[in-house]
Amino acid sequence: MARIAGSSGPRTEEAIRRAGLALIATHGYAAMSLRQLAAEVGIQQGSLYNYFRNKQEFLFDLIRGHMLDLHAALDAALLPDGSAEARLTRFTEFHVAYHVERPQEVFICYSELRSLEPDNLAAVVAMRRDYERKLGDILDHGCATGEFGLADTRMATLAILAMLSGICTWYKPEGRLSTTALQEIFTGMVLALARGGEPAAAAVPARRRGALRAGAA
Amino acid sequence: MARIAGSSGPRTEEAIRRAGLALIATHGYAAMSLRQLAAEVGIQQGSLYNYFRNKQEFLFDLIRGHMLDLHAALDAALLPDGSAEARLTRFTEFHVAYHVERPQEVFICYSELRSLEPDNLAAVVAMRRDYERKLGDILDHGCATGEFGLADTRMATLAILAMLSGICTWYKPEGRLSTTALQEIFTGMVLALARGGEPAAAAVPARRRGALRAGAA
DNA sequence: GTCTATAATACGATAGAC
DNA sequence: GTCTATCGTATTATAGAC
Numbered sequence: 170m171a172r173i174a175g176s177s178g179p180r181t182e183e184a185i186r187r188a189g190l191a192l193i194a195t196h197g198y199a200a201m202s203l204r205q206l207a208a209e210v211g212i213q214q215g216s217l218y219n220y221f222r223n224k225q226e227f228l229f230d231l232i233r234g235h236m237l238d239l240h241a242a243l244d245a246a247l248l249p250d251g252s253a254e255a256r257l258t259r260f261t262e263f264h265v266a267y268h269v270e271r272p273q274e275v276f277i278c279y280s281e282l283r284s285l286e287p288d289n290l291a292a293v294v295a296m297r298r299d300y301e302r303k304l305g306d307i308l309d310h311g312c313a314t315g316e317f318g319l320a321d322t323r324m325a326t327l328a329i330l331a332m333l334s335g336i337c338t339w340y341k342p343e344g345r346l347s348t349t350a351l352q353e354i355f356t357g358m359v360l361a362l363a364r365g366g367e368p369a370a371a372a373v374p375a376r377r378r379g380a381l382r383a384g385a386a
Numbered sequence: 387m388a389r390i391a392g393s394s395g396p397r398t399e400e401a402i403r404r405a406g407l408a409l410i411a412t413h414g415y416a417a418m419s420l421r422q423l424a425a426e427v428g429i430q431q432g433s434l435y436n437y438f439r440n441k442q443e444f445l446f447d448l449i450r451g452h453m454l455d456l457h458a459a460l461d462a463a464l465l466p467d468g469s470a471e472a473r474l475t476r477f478t479e480f481h482v483a484y485h486v487e488r489p490q491e492v493f494i495c496y497s498e499l500r501s502l503e504p505d506n507l508a509a510v511v512a513m514r515r516d517y518e519r520k521l522g523d524i525l526d527h528g529c530a531t532g533e534f535g536l537a538d539t540r541m542a543t544l545a546i547l548a549m550l551s552g553i554c555t556w557y558k559p560e561g562r563l564s565t566t567a568l569q570e571i572f573t574g575m576v577l578a579l580a581r582g583g584e585p586a587a588a589a590v591p592a593r594r595r596g597a598l599r600a601g602a603a
Numbered sequence: 604g605t606c607t608a609t610a611a612t613a614c615g616a617t618a619g620a621c
Numbered sequence: 622g623t624c625t626a627t628c629g630t631a632t633t634a635t636a637g638a639c
Contacts, residue, residue, distance in 0.1 A: 178604065197500060199416035202632065215635080216605050224633070280497060283414055321571045324563075328575055331552025332545045339544060346541075354538045358545055362579040395622065420615065432617080433623050441615065 184210045185220055189231060194273040198228050198284040228281060229289040235274040236296045242267060243303065253311030254360060260307060261359045262352045264333045269348050272337035279334060301326055311363060318365030329359055399437055401427045406448060411490040415445050415501040445498060446506040452491040453513045459484060460520065470528030471577060477524060478576045479569045481550045486565050489554035496551060518543055528580060535582030546576055 188209040192201040203224060207214040221227040246263040248256045268275050278297075282290060305326045311317030319325045333355065346354070405426040409418040420441060424431040438444040463480040465473045485492050495514075499507060522543045528534030536542045550572065563571070 181604080195500065197414060197416055199414055200501070203634090204632085212604090213606060214633090215607080218634070219604060222634095283412065284417070320574050321563075324568070324571045325575060327552060327556060328549045328572070331555075332549040334552075335544060335548025338548075346538075351541075354541045355545070357537050357582065358542060358579050361581065361583045362575050364578065364583055365574065366578045366581055366583075398622080419613075421613085429622090430624055431615090432625080435616070436622060439616095 181210065181212065181216075182220055185217065185227075186231065189227060190273045190277065193228070193231070193281060194276050198224075198277075198281045225286055225289070228284060229286075229293075231274075232278055232281065232285070232293055233289075233296075235271070235278055236293060239267065239275075239278075240296065240300065243300070247303065253307055253314055253316045254363075256307045257311065257360060257363055258356050260304060261329075261333065261356045265336065265352045265355050266348055268333065268336040269340055269351065272340050275334065275337045301330065304329060308363060317363040319363060320365075325363065329362065332359070398427065398429065398433075402434065402437055402444075403448065406444060407490045407494065410445070410448070410498060411493050415441075415494075415498045442501075442503055442506070445501060446503075446510075448491075449495055449498065449502070449510055450506075450513075452488070452495055453510060456484065456492075456495075457513065457517065460517070464520065470524055470531055470533045471580075473524045474528065474577060474580055475573050477521060478546075478550065478573045482553060482569045482572050483565055485550065485553040486557055486568065489557050492551065492554045518547065521546060525580060534580045536580060537582075542580065546579065549576070 185206065189201070189206055192206055192209065203217055204214045207217055217227075221230065243260075243263060246259060248259050250256075278293075282293060285293060305322055308317060308319060308322040308325050308329075312319055312322060336351070336355075340351075402423065406418070406423055409423055409426065420434055421431045424434055427434075434444075438447065460477075460480060463476060465476045467473075495510075499510060502510060522539055525534060525536060525539040525542050525546075529536055529539060553568070553572075557568075
């Protein structure tokens with residue numbers, strides 16, 4: 170918000186990045202004006218164009234940069250082999266810690282895909298697919314060895330990622346639970362989910378669709 | 387997109403609602419212009435103001451209306467008593483079916499809370515809390531009876547809701563799985579998660595935080 | 604690299620005729 | 622209830638001085 174006049178370069182770039190992350194995470198890309206962003210950094214709106222060619226490029230750089238970080242960090246953290254349970258545990262611990270450390274970046278990577286122009290979107294979606302694949306491989310492996318009992322590994326992949334990514338929507342550093350506690354709790358839930366159990370079918374009388382709306386069908 | 391000139395009232399209202407849902411779900415509230423909305427309906431932009439006082443009121447009506455529907459439908463679907471497993475099964479089946487039937491509404495209720503002005507947001511958040519409470523009660527009950535083995539029912543509530551709500555981000559009617567199949571798969575995963583299992587701790591050597599970033603700490 | 608100034612356009616919202 | 626027309630403002634992006 171404050172600024173020593175006439176200054177900087179890399180410092181300004183980092184300040185823009187941080188302010189942009191916060192503004193987009195809070196209000197959304199479309200709702201963030203460049204005047205607002207510039208004011209947050211402490212420069213004039215036109216000066217932003219020394220750091221990107223247009224607003225869309227700024228968003229894409231943020232998202233793409235974060236996806237690259239995420240992939241590199243995941244690859245460094247994952248166990249190359251071992252039991253499926255051990256690999257899934259490591260995946261979950263990584264995911265929780267990463268979401269806790271960088272909730273804004275993670276959130277934007279989900280919520281602002283809609284704001285990317287087609288070419289940019291395609292690039293990000295491809296990276297996202299790779300990421301899902303890494304979890305899917307662990308689940309497939311566990312089902313093959315009998316460690317896991319999943320009815321549908323693709324659905325389990327999406328379910329686990331949604332569950333873990335949800336963290337960045339409610340996590341606050343000052344909250345009740347430490348990162349380690351969150352890792353234990355979520356690892357427990359993810360492993361239980363993956364291990365499965367007796368099929369739940371017929372645990373309750375079949376009534377799969379009726380009474381869905383209050384009044385209508 | 388087309389329109390018989392000079393016409394309607396309730397028909398226009400419903401058309402605006404439907405077009406607004408689709409536009410907001412696709413592009414987001416801030417990115418949707420009223421000119422765009424009017425064009426989709428086939429009227430002029432100024433005519434929209436016969437149906438709401440301003441853009442914010444339109445969003446709030448959409449979200450609030452849907453939350454009321456959701457609550458009424460859930461109350462009609464839930465089992466008032468029975469085993470925790472049966473109640474959780476019913477909750478999950480309901481949630482899946484509802485997300486499959488009305489993915490746009492559900493999605494907006496999550497993604498556009500940020501676009502609500504403070505008073506409107508407070509009203510919606512209160513309704514959301516009630517909803518979470520209903521799942522939380524089932525989980526608490528199951529833990530008390532020993533049916534479930536959850537380390538933290540609040541985290542489990544958020545995890546299960548995130549997992550189920552994720553459906554509306556990828557579901558397509560023409561997809562591989564029927565609603566019934568999705569209900570069975572997700573019921574199985576949610577029940578397995580709730581039942582828990584032996585604590586997962588120490589399933590893998592402790593390494594909860596190291597090597598999170600690719601290069602840095 | 605930052606500033607001021609501004610172009611060109613789009614926005615939400617209103618007024619008044621029909 | 623819908624239209625046309627427009628007000629006042631905000632937007633992204635550019636040009637040129639320092």
